[in-house]
Amino acid sequence: MTGPWLGGWLRFLDVRLLLDLLFATALGVVVLGRVTEARTLWLLRGYLLLVAFAWVVQRYASLPLTSKLVDALVLACSLTLAILWQGELRRLMELLGTGRIGVLFGNRRRDQLASGSVAVLSEAAGRLSQSRRGALIVVDLGSDLRPEDFLNPGIPIDGQLSVDLLLNLFAVDTPLHDGAVLVKANRILAAGVILPLSRQGLNRYGTRHLAALGLTERFDRCLAIVVSEETGTLALASQGRLERPITSSRLHDLLTKSLALPAGRSVAKDTPDSRG
Ligand SMILES: Nc1ncnc2c1ncn2[C@@H]1O[C@H](COP(=O)(O)OP(=O)(O)OP(=O)(O)O)[C@@H](O)[C@H]1O
Numbered sequence: 001m002t003g004p005w006l007g008g009w010l011r012f013l014d015v016r017l018l019l020d021l022l023f024a025t026a027l028g029v030v031v032l033g034r035v036t037e038a039r040t041l042w043l044l045r046g047y048l049l050l051v052a053f054a055w056v057v058q059r060y061a062s063l064p065l066t067s068k069l070v071d072a073l074v075l076a077c078s079l080t081l082a083i084l085w086q087g088e089l090r091r092l093m094e095l096l097g098t099g100r101i102g103v104l105f106g107n108r109r110r111d112q113l114a115s116g117s118v119a120v121l122s123e124a125a126g127r128l129s130q131s132r133r134g135a136l137i138v139v140d141l142g143s144d145l146r147p148e149d150f151l152n153p154g155i156p157i158d159g160q161l162s163v164d165l166l167l168n169l170f171a172v173d174t175p176l177h178d179g180a181v182l183v184k185a186n187r188i189l190a191a192g193v194i195l196p197l198s199r200q201g202l203n204r205y206g207t208r209h210l211a212a213l214g215l216t217e218r219f220d221r222c223l224a225i226v227v228s229e230e231t232g233t234l235a236l237a238s239q240g241r242l243e244r245p246i247t248s249s250r251l252h253d254l255l256t257k258s259l260a261l262p263a264g265r266s267v268a269k270d271t272p273d274s275r276g
Pocket of ligand 1: 208
């Protein structure tokens with residue numbers, strides 16, 4: 001009487017264990033699949049292996065002291081990673097809180113930025129740079145940006161992207177020249193947008209550049225073109241990294257390249273600071 005009942009229980013437990021392993025593996029694969037940087041991948045792999053080891057020791061070995069020690073090690077590593085990946089974890093919680101978990105795991109498609117738009121952006125940036133007019137242009141390649149992602153969403157424009165409109169929006173002494181212009185596909189969506197600032201490079205960059213870093217470190221499918229008012233220097237921010245100084249033809253190449261890259265790969269890289 002108890003035999004089949006016990007057998008059923010064991011089967012039930014095995015199914016639960018199997019499901020547990022399946023879910024944990026799926027989660028691991030999804031998380032590891034998001035990481036493109038080799039060092040981050042090693043860290044994450046090491047951490048996941050340690051967690052798996054702690055689980056095995058706790059479940060299958062009756063070694064309470066070893067189990068405690070491994071748990072303490074996992075806790076220490078969790079705290080270290082929480083400090084190292086403060087920004088990413090904060091972003092994860094923001095996405096969970098706003099119900100946008102799909103941004104992390106879902107469609108990784110980049111919105112099309114036509115080659116015509118690349119030419120318009122590079123030309124406008126080049127001309128703004130020549131005339132030393134400060135500018136900040138955010139190019140949304142499919143980040144699911146929402147008004148609440150900005151400190152101020154600015155004024156809606158919804159106009160066709162053109163060199164003249166961009167030059168006009170950044171003309172000095174006009175109400176919208178302060179803040180960023182938001183571009184998606186071949187449309188200018190808004191102007192006077194105030195972006196969240198980055199906390200990295202506080203001593204190195206001014207607020208315009210920090211704003212470019214701040215947005216692109218939160219949204220990996222966003223680029224920010226910066227023209228310095230002080231030096232006329234052109235820069236491109238991507239994934240919280242700034243490449244500068246660059247020429248308008250280099251900007252053209254980087255924008256073109258970014259369209260060909262799978263989402264999550266950075267086109268910009270840190271270069272020695274060249275502020276005057
Ligand atoms: N959070 C922000 N979002 C969007 N634009 C911003 C933000 N903060 C500052 N700016 C823009 O940057 C301008 C100030 O630039 P600031 O001189 O502080 O920075 P910078 O990086 O040194 O740039 P520049 O080299 O052009 O001087 C502001 O007038 C505004 O247009």
